[in-house]
Amino acid sequence: MSDATIQDLLEEGRTFPPAPDFQATALVSDRSLYDEAEADRLGFWARQARELVTWYEDFETVLEWNLPFAQWFVGGKLNVSYNCLDRHVEAGRADKVAFHWEGEPGDTRTITYAELLDEVSRFANVLRSLGVQRGDRVAIYMPMIPELPVAMLACARIGAPHSVVFGGFSPDSLIDRINDAEAKVLVAADGGYRKGAPVALKPNCDEALRSTPSIEHVVVVRRTGQPVEWTEGRDRWWHEVMAGASSECQPESMDSEDLLYLLYTSGTTAKPKGIMHSTGGYLTQIAFSHRYVFDLHPETDVYWCAADIGWVTGHSYIVYGPLTNGCTSVMYEGTPDTPRESERAGDGAAWPKDRIWDIIERYGVTQLYTAPTAIRMFMKWGDQEPARHDLSSLRMLGTVGEPINPEAWMWYHLNIGRERCPIVDTWWQTETGAQMISPLPGVTTTKPGSATLALPGVVAEVVDDNGKPITQGGGYLTLTEPWPAMLRGIWGDPQRYRDTYWSRFEGRYFAGDGAKVDADGYLWLLGRVDDVMNVSGHRISTTEVESALVDHELVVEAAVVGSTDAMTGQAIMSYVILRGDVEPSEDLGEEIRQHVATKLGAIARPRTVILVPDLPKTRSGKIMRRLLRDVAEGHALGDTTTLADPAVVEEIRARAAAAPEED
Numbered sequence: 001m002s003d004a005t006i007q008d009l010l011e012e013g014r015t016f017p018p019a020p021d022f023q024a025t026a027l028v029s030d031r032s033l034y035d036e037a038e039a040d041r042l043g044f045w046a047r048q049a050r051e052l053v054t055w056y057e058d059f060e061t062v063l064e065w066n067l068p069f070a071q072w073f074v075g076g077k078l079n080v081s082y083n084c085l086d087r088h089v090e091a092g093r094a095d096k097v098a099f100h101w102e103g104e105p106g107d108t109r110t111i112t113y114a115e116l117l118d119e120v121s122r123f124a125n126v127l128r129s130l131g132v133q134r135g136d137r138v139a140i141y142m143p144m145i146p147e148l149p150v151a152m153l154a155c156a157r158i159g160a161p162h163s164v165v166f167g168g169f170s171p172d173s174l175i176d177r178i179n180d181a182e183a184k185v186l187v188a189a190d191g192g193y194r195k196g197a198p199v200a201l202k203p204n205c206d207e208a209l210r211s212t213p214s215i216e217h218v219v220v221v222r223r224t225g226q227p228v229e230w231t232e233g234r235d236r237w238w239h240e241v242m243a244g245a246s247s248e249c250q251p252e253s254m255d256s257e258d259l260l261y262l263l264y265t266s267g268t269t270a271k272p273k274g275i276m277h278s279t280g281g282y283l284t285q286i287a288f289s290h291r292y293v294f295d296l297h298p299e300t301d302v303y304w305c306a307a308d309i310g311w312v313t314g315h316s317y318i319v320y321g322p323l324t325n326g327c328t329s330v331m332y333e334g335t336p337d338t339p340r341e342s343e344r345a346g347d348g349a350a351w352p353k354d355r356i357w358d359i360i361e362r363y364g365v366t367q368l369y370t371a372p373t374a375i376r377m378f379m380k381w382g383d384q385e386p387a388r389h390d391l392s393s394l395r396m397l398g399t400v401g402e403p404i405n406p407e408a409w410m411w412y413h414l415n416i417g418r419e420r421c422p423i424v425d426t427w428w429q430t431e432t433g434a435q436m437i438s439p440l441p442g443v444t445t446t447k448p449g450s451a452t453l454a455l456p457g458v459v460a461e462v463v464d465d466n467g468k469p470i471t472q473g474g475g476y477l478t479l480t481e482p483w484p485a486m487l488r489g490i491w492g493d494p495q496r497y498r499d500t501y502w503s504r505f506e507g508r509y510f511a512g513d514g515a516k517v518d519a520d521g522y523l524w525l526l527g528r529v530d531d532v533m534n535v536s537g538h539r540i541s542t543t544e545v546e547s548a549l550v551d552h553e554l555v556v557e558a559a560v561v562g563s564t565d566a567m568t569g570q571a572i573m574s575y576v577i578l579r580g581d582v583e584p585s586e587d588l589g590e591e592i593r594q595h596v597a598t599k600l601g602a603i604a605r606p607r608t609v610i611l612v613p614d615l616p617k618t619r620s621g622k623i624m625r626r627l628l629r630d631v632a633e634g635h636a637l638g639d640t641t642t643l644a645d646p647a648v649v650e651e652i653r654a655r656a657a658a659a660p661e662e663d
């Protein structure tokens with residue numbers, strides 16, 4: 001074994017160059033954007049800013065960089081909601097559809113740019129009438145309904161930063177976020193639909209609001225019609241306040257560096273961090289990446305990002321990117337295993353699990369952007385679900401959120417892309433604001449499991465323990481130059497910003513991810529560095545072992561954690577879900593262990609394979625590794641296979657039920 005920082009064990013040999021017929025219509029099919037950005041990075045970003053964004057006043061300086069504090073497009077004035085709405089209407093695209101929205105029960109709304117502008121302007125006036133002024137923070141806690149982007153854009157229109165709190169979070173999470181930001185108004189709903197039933201949100205608001213002194217008013221959308229408690233004077237119905245509001249609202253002229261929003265993300269400590277995103281730089285890089293990574297043809301495309309707006313993916317690639325680029329999107333309220341009411345027969349277990357494919361077929365979706373965890377779930381549900389649908393409208397596919405194992409990539413390629421659609425595996429973070437490492441679909445030859453290369457204008461380097469760049473092998477992913485959509489800090493805590501991101505390697509932003517560089521310079525993300533195991537002095541990525549496990553034909557999903565071992569430092573513990581029709585057996589467990597040894601080498605063979613029916617996940621779909629680690633540590637698990645050990649399964653279940661919502 002070499003002494004590379006992180007062992008790179010997995011060899012993936014397949015390559016997929018862009019197809020000539022895709023290239024024929026692609027926005028870019030050569031290296032020109034890379035060349036331009038390499039020659040003059042700031043000039044490149046200045047050109048994107050001027051081409052993709054409309055400014056009230058042009059900027060004077062492209063970048064002011066006082067490490068680690070960046071200011072982009074200094075002196076420029078603009079308004080994000082103007083860029084997302086007014087300018088499209090003024091250009092004659094009033095009747096273009098902004099969102100094809102579909103509720104989980106099957107109700108729909110088609111919202112044009114003119115209608116969205118009208119609603120946003122009225123809600124902006126409502127916020128003002130409730131005392132919200134430029135600079136005040138507004139908290140938003142809603143299901144995936146059209147009023148959510150309306151509320152965000154209304155905030156942007158009047159220069160009031162929003163803080164969207166994912167609708168699946170608890171009252172406690174809501175309290176922490178509202179109080180940290182000292183939000184003045186909360187925009188919420190009575191509830192939303194999930195898995196075929198209404199889920200109430202207003203009671204969570206009522207509970208949270210006992211401990212949030214800064215909130216003066218709550219505006220409540222009536223979505224489910226569930227009974228609600230009402231606090232007179234504080235609570236207002238959305239439909240009532242909107243009825244009287246004027247649809248004339250002049251957008252504020254904002255400074256390029258003004259705060260557009262806060263989005264809280266969990267770190268290694270319990271206190272969530274309020275990630276700050278600015279106006280001009282953020283919008284520029286979002287518009288750029290959304291346009292070129294998705295090869296956007298706004299005249300004809302029907303784009304769908306199937307994330308929740310409560311996460312950064314939804315902020316950047318459901319709301320701000322698509323609307324700035326004037327495209328038509330799909331927005332869906334519910335879960336992928338819930339059919340429309342008209343298609344539901346029997347109990348939930350008997351329902352078809354094809355809602356995603358059904359939506360793609362009915363709306364003629366051209367780009368689908370989803371997460372590896374969702375793709376693995378679709379794999380588990382079986383090939384027959386997408387096979388029932390005509391998916392020929394799809395032109396390309398994207399993934400985000402975690403490393404995609406090659407098997408899931410290939411399944412996506414074969415069963416959804418039907419071997420026609422390029423796949424963009426996009427690496428980025430709440431903190432980066434925009435996609436950073438990704439193929440350009442008309443340019444980049446892809447390799448299943450690799451996010452490929454930094455996008456034009458982005459400079460990424462993998463370094464070793466001492467911060468020395470590595471040209472091949474495993475290490476830590478860093479970003480060496482500021483980028484327009486980068487976080488501007490952590491709300492109220494500049495020191496934590498320095499410590500968290502800029503202190504591990506001098507002069508570099510450290511993303512917290514391990515990565516390896518292959519012989520072609522391609523980047524392979526290896527998961528969070530705290531998910532890297534150290535076995536007998538060899539650092540082994542949990543992701544690589546997971547990929548090898550799910551490469552076994554009878555395994556659908558796997559989670560790997562390191563547990564303390566007196567001999568080897570850490571031992572590899574794996575939790576494995578088998579395909580539904582497979583009988584677990586001792587021999588099969590052993591075969592799976594051997595499979596990993598064959599794929600990666602004996603050093604990576606898991607000490608234990610635990611066959612489980614399910615894996616505990618956070619609301620955003622990330623596996624709760626800390627929980628699994630604790631369970632592994634707490635049991636004297638044998639040396640080989642533990643066959644669905646009921647005590648282990650029960651403990652996972654109990655701990656997951658009691659776990660805080662963010663792990």
Ligand code: WTA
Nearest residue numbers: 400401402403425426427428429430525528
């Ligand atoms: C992980 C989501 C591998 C990574 C946009 C990162 C990925 C964290 C990828 C950020 C990818 C995201 N390949 N890993 N394509 N995309 N990640 O803040 O560990 O929710 O640091 O932002 O997700 O998660 P966040």
